[in-house]
Amino acid sequence: MDKIKMNTPLVEMDGDEMTRILWKMIKDKLILPFVDLKAEYYDLGLINRNDTNDQVTVDAANRINELGVGVKCATITPNAARMVEYPQLKEMWKSPNGTIRSILDGTVFRAPIIIDCIKPVVKNWEAPITIARHAYGDVYKASEIRTEEAGTAYLTFKGASGKETTVEVAKMNCPGVLQGMHNKDTSITSFAHACFKYAIATKQDLWFSTKETISKKYDGRFKQIFEDLFETQYKQEFDKLGITYFYTLIDDAVARVIRSKGGYIWACKNYDGDVMSDMVSTAFGSLAMMTSVLVSPTGKFEYEAAHGTVTRHYYKYLKGEETSTNPVATIFAWSGAFKKRGELDNLPELVKYGECVEKATLCTLEEGIMTKDLVGLAEGISPISVNTEEFLTQIQTRLEKLLKN
Numbered sequence: 001m002d003k004i005k006m007n008t009p010l011v012e013m014d015g016d017e018m019t020r021i022l023w024k025m026i027k028d029k030l031i032l033p034f035v036d037l038k039a040e041y042y043d044l045g046l047i048n049r050n051d052t053n054d055q056v057t058v059d060a061a062n063r064i065n066e067l068g069v070g071v072k073c074a075t076i077t078p079n080a081a082r083m084v085e086y087p088q089l090k091e092m093w094k095s096p097n098g099t100i101r102s103i104l105d106g107t108v109f110r111a112p113i114i115i116d117c118i119k120p121v122v123k124n125w126e127a128p129i130t131i132a133r134h135a136y137g138d139v140y141k142a143s144e145i146r147t148e149e150a151g152t153a154y155l156t157f158k159g160a161s162g163k164e165t166t167v168e169v170a171k172m173n174c175p176g177v178l179q180g181m182h183n184k185d186t187s188i189t190s191f192a193h194a195c196f197k198y199a200i201a202t203k204q205d206l207w208f209s210t211k212e213t214i215s216k217k218y219d220g221r222f223k224q225i226f227e228d229l230f231e232t233q234y235k236q237e238f239d240k241l242g243i244t245y246f247y248t249l250i251d252d253a254v255a256r257v258i259r260s261k262g263g264y265i266w267a268c269k270n271y272d273g274d275v276m277s278d279m280v281s282t283a284f285g286s287l288a289m290m291t292s293v294l295v296s297p298t299g300k301f302e303y304e305a306a307h308g309t310v311t312r313h314y315y316k317y318l319k320g321e322e323t324s325t326n327p328v329a330t331i332f333a334w335s336g337a338f339k340k341r342g343e344l345d346n347l348p349e350l351v352k353y354g355e356c357v358e359k360a361t362l363c364t365l366e367e368g369i370m371t372k373d374l375v376g377l378a379e380g381i382s383p384i385s386v387n388t389e390e391f392l393t394q395i396q397t398r399l400e401k402l403l404k405n
């Protein structure tokens with residue numbers, strides 16, 4: 001069989017720990033035997049980010065802006081414990097995902113991969129809930145201060161015109177912590193456009209929630225921008241398709257989501273989206289069954305798994321113990337990237353390959369061959385628990401058959 005040809009390269013971003021191991025296994029078993037892979041490789045593993053003073057992350061993100069499609073492995077965001085684990089770290093480097101998101105000014109859409117034999121924990125959920133996470137600013141781009149004494153904190157803005165605005169944040173009678181965060185009208189507007197467009201493209205209702213009763217200026221601005229855009233640019237199209245735009249407070253939204261049937265997009269601010277996507281994916285089955293795509297307002301795409309580097313499994317792997325880490329979300333990151341690349345370059349064979357990879361993966365699961373995390377969740381079948389390597393081999397066998405047809 002001839003290998004499937006590519007035209008424009010993908011921006012490939014390698015990562016850390018267990019997902020770095022999965023990354024190589026997926027390439028070896030499901031990609032390289034079938035595709036004449038064209039990819040520009042960026043090593044976003046923690047060691048190389050440290051060696052390059054994190055320049056590699058910036059370079060990769062800029063390259064996605066040029067080439068259009070990237071695929072990323074999960075990466076470590078260092079915290080205090082990681083500074084001890086990796087003593088060579090020059091700095092507590094920022095989240096690579098945060099860096100990439102702010103360069104692409106994108107919105108992250110996360111949707112669960114659903115299979116018949118795994119029923120959601122929330123029994124009234126019948127259809128996937130897609131979380132649209134605003135991927136710029138707020139706490140992810142905040143500046144923080146730890147104070148060691150009493151004092152007064154102010155928030156100051158110096159306008160380009162020279163006009164200055166200052167508000168008092170707090171009088172502190174003891175040491176404490178401070179945080180200054182921001183967002184931009186342009187970014188909130190891109191976020192809103194991305195959400196309305198995605199709702200139209202997928203013909204799903206759009207929900208949006210903030211805490212604007214408490215955060216009148218900050219969250220209030222988000223609410224206003226969404227409302228204005230909807231009224232002036234999207235209402236007609238929504239009415240025509242019979243879909244709705246629904247705004248409510250974040251706490252009310254959480255309560256309604258639990259009672260809903262699913263089948264809509266829930267637009268969330270950056271932090272809400274971070275937290276809620278983990279809740280939604282876990283309730284649908286497993287963190288390892290959640291896809292994630294970052295879409296920029298200019299139509300650039302970055303695909304990844306929604307989960308992290310699965311540290312606990314990696315330590316077992318290092319000790320030589322067998323691991324049964326679920327590679328499905330990482331497989332779907334690659335397949336999503338190939339499908340999009342094929343669509344943009346007008347390569348139907350590449351699109352078909354991406355679809356076949358997904359079909360082969362879902363068939364394997366529906367036949368009850370799954371990693372350990374899913375076995376306990378499957379109903380109505382007698383699942384067989386396999387290790388990651390065997391799982392990938394099973395997918396490979398099915399993929400070969402599908403591609404021959």
Ligand code: NAP
Binds near residue numbers: 305
């Ligand atoms: P995590 O890697 O998502 O793992 C949390 C737990 O979820 C795992 O211990 C495992 O549970 C389960 N799990 C997640 N993915 C799985 C998979 N593919 N197969 C089977 N089980 C899976 O989150 P974390 O432990 O909080 O974070 C670890 C590192 O990842 C951190 O350094 C963090 O900075 C980084 N991170 C990166 C990204 C990203 O790059 N997108 C996102 C989140 C976190 P059991 O242990 O019970 O089996």
Ligand code: MG
Binds near residue numbers: 274275278
């Ligand atoms: Mg999260």
